Every structure is written in structure tokens, then in C-alpha cells.
Amino acid sequence: MSEFAFPGISGTYPVWVRNNTVAEVVNGLLEHGYEGAFVVTDSNVQSSVLDDGVTCPVFVCEPGESSKSHERLFELERWLAQQRANRQSVVVAIGGGVVGDLAGFAAAVYMRGVAWVNCATSLIAMVDSSLGGKTGIDLPEGKNLVGSFHDPASVVINPRWLSTLSDRDLKSGLAEVIKYTVLLDAKRFEGLESWISGAMSRDEDTLEEIIAFSIKSKASIVGGDPLDRRGQRAMLNLGHTVGHAIEAALGYQGMLHGEAVAVGMVLEAQIGEAIGFTQPGTSDRIREAVRAAGLPAELPREIQIADLERAMEADKKNVVGGVSLALVPSIGEFGVVQNVPADILHKVVTEQ
Ligand SMILES: NC(=O)c1ccc[n+]([C@@H]2O[C@H](COP(=O)([O-])OP(=O)(O)OC[C@H]3O[C@@H](n4cnc5c(N)ncnc54)[C@H](O)[C@@H]3O)[C@@H](O)[C@H]2O)c1
């Protein structure tokens, strides 16, 4: 089992990859000086991951993005107050990205900030959302518009928790793994097939390898830019400008995040090729990798192109008016292109 020191806002925090039960994690925290532990989870994770040994108070929300709302946050804050959680307490998120973002944000603002530990149970959470200190909720106007940087005291990842995750959610997480290889590691990109088949059969060694690679990849990007100010973290946006726009144009229904990112990586590579920034053939290679993981590579039929283009223009990361994209010159390299011409964007999304 392994431990990684992840770069945070002030110093590093540990990310443990090991076969702990939730009760072992919670009891370990209480033995280490926290006066009370307050678990936050969703109903799927409660029935599949929480064990009988968990005796501390548990807040259970509905599974899914709708729990990243002010309403749910308000309920959670009031619950913490009613349970008499205090500055010596620890909030323990046990779940995927939704639970981590919600519980982490509650921990950031409750009593001006209390400690929290993130137990990541989905592949997206293990390879991406639990790492990097971003917490928050959605507004009707857009995703993740309210939030805070609040590093966890630690992150705990037990690859065995993935045994109950649906195949579809597992594949969705693989999209983020493919993203790291496209950005950072051409050799791993070539070897993706064995990772994908090992992950789909829930082979523990493969899952551990994938998780370790992802933690190191994200750490290498976040380390130079923990507060997302210098532009380095923009790398992580590969596939996401188009991906987020797809999710928004579909009203956050019908496509999972990783599925939208998979399509986004293919289309963004096509845009890169069309403006002469990306080596020709790159989008075909990404398309093949995405398909091998059972992820979609094309826009869904029901999407309205006008909605998609509007969402891309509204992307909160555009800095100079036009659409800016994180693009790869070739597999394993990275760049940012600002002000991508609207006619090229239009041509690619209509002719893909
Ligand atoms: N904070 C960040 O840096 C960051 C980064 C990427 C994504 N995110 C956020 O993460 C969210 C997406 O994450 P997600 O895909 O994990 O969503 P999620 O939390 O909704 O989990 C996906 C589904 O899997 C279920 N689940 C999770 N673990 C399980 C397990 N072990 N067994 C059975 N079922 C399980 C959940 O109940 C849910 O139905 C989005 O809200 C996104 O904005 C945040």
C-alpha cells in the first residue's frame, strides 16, 4: 500500500492508497486527537461502502449532482451545528466527487473552517476530484460557481471500494486517466489498452497502478499552481472546455462528466488540428483510446449546436473574450491557445 505527499496550499497532505474499511479510517481519526467525526455520504455509497463499524453520526444525501446545491449545503451546515460539531471535529466525506465537493465546502465554511478527510469511493474521485483542494457547489447559472480552496487533512483511497461502482461510472473515471496520459505521457498512452481491460475487470494491481499514476500526474500539475492562478492548472482543462459545454447544453442530464470529457478531448484535438496547432492524426489516436475505454467519441444527436457554442463562449476560464482551449501539440505535450476563431469551432462541431 502506498502514501503520497500531495502539494497543498500550505505544505503537503498525505494521500493514502490502502485497504482500510471506513470504520478503520474513522476510528483512526478519533485516536489521532479529533474530538468527533461527522461522516457525509450519499445513499448509494452508504449501502455499498459504509460498514457496521461506523458508529459516528452520518449525514446521507441523494446520489448525483443535484446534491451540490445551496439547499443541501444549508441542511448539512445545520446538521453539523445540531450535532455540536466544533473546531476540534473532523468532517469525513465518503463518496464520489459530489460528496467530496459538498462536504469539503461545508468544512471550509462551517465555523470558518474545520478539518476534513476525503475518502474517495468513485474512480473520478480517486484520480481527480479528491486531489487539489477545490471544493464547492453549483448554482442554477452554472456548475462549481460557488466554492473554496480547502485542502483536506488527508485523502484515503481504497481501490476495493470500486468493486461496487457501476461500469459506466468506472469508464467515466477512465476519461480523466486518458487525459493525464495525453497531457504528460506518450508511452503510457500507447499502453492504455492493458490498463483499460485491467480496470474493467477490477484487477486490484491495475487499479492501484492507474490511481498512483493519476495522483502523481495531478500532483505534478497542481504543485506549481495550487490556487489555479498561474495558468499551469489550465492543463487539467484538456477536453473540459468542450466537455463542460456539452454537459451544460444537455442540462447536466444524459451524459456523465467523463463521457462529455471524452468527446471533448476528441473535438478539441480536431480543433487543434484545424488551426494548425496539433499534429495531424492526434484526434484519431485519442478517438481510438476513448472508444477502447467504451466511452463516446462523438456529440450526442440530441445536442443543440447553438447551445453548445453559447456554453463554450460563457466558459469561466476564457480570459480575452474568445474561447481559449487547453490543447496538445502532440500526445504528451501541452499548450494553451487563446481566442480560437469562432468559425473553426463552428466547423468542427458541426462536421465532426
Ligand atoms: N473538486 C474537484 O477538483 C473536482 C474535479 C473533478 C470533478 N469534480 C466533481 O465531481 C463530480 C463528479 O464525480 P463522480 O463521478 O464521482 O460523481 P458522484 O459523486 O455523483 O458519483 C457517481 C455515482 O457513483 C456512486 N458511487 C460512488 N462511489 C461508489 C461506490 N464505491 N460504489 C457504488 N456506487 C458508488 C454515487 O452514488 C453516484 O451515483 C462532479 O460534481 C464534478 O464537478 C470535482
Ligand SMILES: [Zn+2]
Ligand atoms: Zn473532469
